[in-house]
Amino acid sequence: MSERSESGGLRGVVPPRGDESERSERGGLRGVVPPRGDESGATVRTALVGCGWAGRSIWLPRLAGHPAYEVVAAVDPDPAARDAIGGQGVPRVLADLDELERGEVDLAVVAAPNHLHAPVAARLLERGVPVFVEKPVCLNVTEAERLSAAESAGGAILLAGSAxxxxxxxxxxxxxxxxxxxxxxxxxxxxxxxxxxxxxxxxxxxxxxxxxxxxxxxxxxxxxxxxxxxxxxxxxxxxxxxxxxxxxxxxxxxxxxxxxxxxxxxxxxxxxxxxxxxxxxxxxxxxxxxxxxxxxxxxxxxxxxxxxxxxxxxxxxxxxxxxxxxxxxxxxxxxxxxxxxxxxxxxGAEYSRQLDELPALLADPAGRGAAIGGARRTIAVIERLYGSARAARRAALVPEVQGAG
The missing domain is CATH 3.30.360.10 (Dihydrodipicolinate Reductase; domain 2)
Known part of the structure; x- marks a missing residue:
């Protein structure tokens, strides 16, 4: 049974992330009113991985305009996508993840096509690069387990979720x-x-x-x-x-x-x-x-x-x-x-508000594993919905046998 708050509502209604047991050292609910940047005032050096519509239209302008972030690189194997990102003030536009040095970035924002989300994020996590992945974080539970293993192996944190x-x-x-x-x-x-x-x-x-x-x-x-x-x-x-x-x-x-x-x-x-x-x-x-x-x-x-x-x-x-x-x-x-x-x-204001939260989450080692736990639950429900739909269609193809038994 899920626990209920003192107000009688199901716990977890107010904060977008975490529950009442997850509180910051300041005593507030983690992630509700996060600071911009870390406590030293340094910016988060960020690489954008994926320069398609979402990368160019959603993430790049918001990252570039946010005082907590410095976009230091963009990565995309497609020459047309790299050309489209040119002239937007990104210092380095790269064709391959291997060109991205571990010490060069504090965070990689993965905005690639869906099937690349988990593989790209896992490669980065294994190299010790913290990653934020937009939804869908993974396409199946197997990919979720790979991300969990990569997060543990590299020691970097995975952040994820929709805005x-x-x-x-x-x-x-x-x-x-x-x-x-x-x-x-x-x-x-x-x-x-x-x-x-x-x-x-x-x-x-x-x-x-x-x-x-x-x-x-x-x-x-x-x-x-x-x-x-x-x-x-x-x-x-x-x-x-x-x-x-x-x-x-x-x-x-x-x-x-x-x-x-x-x-x-x-x-x-x-x-x-x-x-x-x-x-x-x-x-x-x-x-x-x-x-x-x-x-x-x-x-x-x-x-x-x-x-x-x-x-x-x-x-x-x-x-x-x-x-x-x-x-x-x-x-x-x-x-x-x-x-x-x-x-x-x-x-689109919600995307900027989501970016407000990430620096505090990056600095919190206790948050490791939280994002993949949420993604695992979400993709499990999606897989079950698809499984139910497939089962119903298979049943509809089986003809009724008159007079059986």
Whole structure:
């Protein structure tokens, strides 16, 4: 059974990382209000590994603009990607990880295609280079174990996770959920109208992506639900997937600027995943992750049903321009729904807030193993959802035998 806080809510609602047993020497919850840089004021020398869309558009500008970091190198084997990063103030643009010296960097940020996350991170960790890996941290439990072994062998720390729990509206949801008492059910969904990433690229190639919308969007959703449920284990998992839109060119994610966005695709992954999960103490979670649908806008929604009321957050995760105008958080009790004020923040602010936390985590040896533990739990759930979906399809192929027995 998962432990509950004194307020009656499931432990882990407020902080995006850690639980109430993980406190810094200052007495605060680790990672909630982290300092910029370390206590000496030195910057974190950082290498960006992967210069594709995420590396160039999400990580490089935020690292370069953050006072706690100094971008000293970028690494990508693709000459076109290296050319695209040129002129952006990076002192060294390299073609191979072996060109990156251990003493040259304090942190490597891995933003490569999914299938390279674990292998690249493991190579760096084994050499003693601390690593931050964006989601998905790994594509299966075997990769998670490799990362764990590499972290132990090299003595460097692995940091990981999605930025969604650092959104101001999500943090407000956590606070409201804690006020409403024990959670009974959580409904989470990230449904895009037209948002299939890539145009015949690695995103829709299972051998390189590890999966479709479940791996891409579902990891964010599971990472966001995690702090509300604490360490509760999912005892029951049922999943279903479909691929009705993945190869329709007109449903591509236009904001990514992918080439040939209107061309039909040849993807072999799902564009929609649905799941229903039940924890060991009876809390249920329904999940939907969709790259494309028939709705007009890209919308992310969380509904938290608790003993003393219901909290609902409607917003848009990510960078889509086809988004809800503003986030809306409400509390419903005894038939009355009232809005909860939310701060206004620019799109992508959660990534900068996540970067705020990393220097303190880098300096904390007690945190070693925490990130891989979280990644192991997340990928295990994703694997079980895919396994359930496969089993259901196999069962549907077995013809009913009339008059058997």
């Amino acid at each position: 969604a729990p650092y959104r101001a509206d999500v943090r407000a949801l956590y606070a409201l959920a804690a006020e409403l008492g024990p959670i009974r059910h959580v409904d989470v969904a990230w449904v895009r109208a037209r948002g299939v990433p890539g145009a015949g690229g690695w995103f829709t190639d299972r051998s390189r992506s590890g999966g479709g919308a479940l791996v891409d969007l579902g990891w964010h959703l599971l990472d966001t639900v995690g702090p509300m449920l604490g360490t509760a284990v999912f005892e029951q998992v049922a999943g279903a997937v479909s691929a009705d839109f993945v190869n329709a060119g007109y449903l591509r994610a236009q904001w990514r600027g992918d080439a040939d966005a209107e061309a039909p695709g040849t993807g072999d992954v799902e564009d929609t995943a649905r799941g229903f999960l039940v924890t060991e103490d009876g809390v249920s979670v329904s999940l939907r992750a969709s790259w494309a649908s028939h709705q007009a806008r890209d919308v992310t929604r969380f509904t938290v049903e608790s003993v003393s009321g219901t909290a609902e957050l409607t917003c848009t995760f990510g960078f889509s321009s086809n988004r809800q105008a503003e986030s809306v958080l409400t509390r419903t009790r005894h038939g009355t729904t009232v809005p909860v004020p939310l701060p206004v923040e620019p799109v």
